[in-house]
Amino acid sequence: MQKPGILIINGPNLNMLGVRQPEIYGNVSFETYLENLHATFAEVTLGYYQSNHEGDLIDCIQESTKSYRGIVINPGAYTHTSVAIRDALAGIQIPVIEVHLSNIYSREQFRRISLIKEVCVSSFVGFGLDGYKMAVERMMEFIRAGF
Numbered sequence: 001m002q003k004p005g006i007l008i009i010n011g012p013n014l015n016m017l018g019v020r021q022p023e024i025y026g027n028v029s030f031e032t033y034l035e036n037l038h039a040t041f042a043e044v045t046l047g048y049y050q051s052n053h054e055g056d057l058i059d060c061i062q063e064s065t066k067s068y069r070g071i072v073i074n075p076g077a078y079t080h081t082s083v084a085i086r087d088a089l090a091g092i093q094i095p096v097i098e099v100h101l102s103n104i105y106s107r108e109q110f111r112r113i114s115l116i117k118e119v120c121v122s123s124f125v126g127f128g129l130d131g132y133k134m135a136v137e138r139m140m141e142f143i144r145a146g147f
Contacts, residue, residue, distance in 0.1 A: 004143045005045040005068040006136055008034070009060060011076030011085075012052040017101075017129075025101050026128055033129045041136055054082055061088040069143050072135040074099045079114050090119040095142045097135040098123040121147075 010030060013020060018029035034048055047068060049060045057075065064071055071089075073096060078085050089096050096119065103126030104111045117123055122138050124131035 003043060003045045004070075004140075005047060006070045006072060006139050006143075007047040007049065007060075007064050007068040008037075008132065008136075009057060009064075009071060009073040009075075010048075010050040011057055011074060011078045014074060014076055015050050015052070028129060030129075033132070037132060037136065040133065041140075044136065044140065046136070054078060054084060058084055058088045061085070061092060065092050065094055068094065070094050070139040070147075071096045072099055072132060072139060073097070073116070073120075074101070074132075075116060079104070079116055080110055081115070083115060086115045086119055089116055095121045095139065095147050097121060097139055098125075099131040099135050100125045101128050101131060102126060 014030060017025055018027050037046055051057050051060070057078065061071065071094060075082065075085055079100070098114065098116055098120040104114065105125065121142060124134045127134060
């Protein structure tokens with residue numbers, strides 16, 4: 001039996017985790033954390049994609065339905081600005097879970113708006129990198145339920 005696939009997508013500046021503003025985002029790179037996710041979720045095929053470019057993220061979202069059963073996404077700053085990414089997520093038929101390392105709802109006013117929240121089945125906000133683990137666990141619940 002083939003393992004279910006979940007794609008993790010990270011948006012702009014998340015390639016700088018571990019370096020950029022560690023007081024907010026921590027001092028561990030996503031690649032290091034991803035190794036832990038692979039070890040924790042051996043029963044799942046975890047894909048990973050990161051881009052600083054909006055169109056590349058949209059292309060990835062649209063292509064994801066060919067190989068994955070769900071998406072865990074942290075669109076970074078595009079969360080607050082990209083109707084195009086929201087529309088791409090709304091246009092696919094697999095569940096999407098939103099993740100943010102920091103609590104966007106307690107930060108600057110402009111960060112408190114999530115354009116993608118309404119097209120996601122769940123959100124994990126303010127749990128640091130552990131938000132990804134929580135999101136994969138929740139996505140597995142959706143997949144097991146036949147979502």
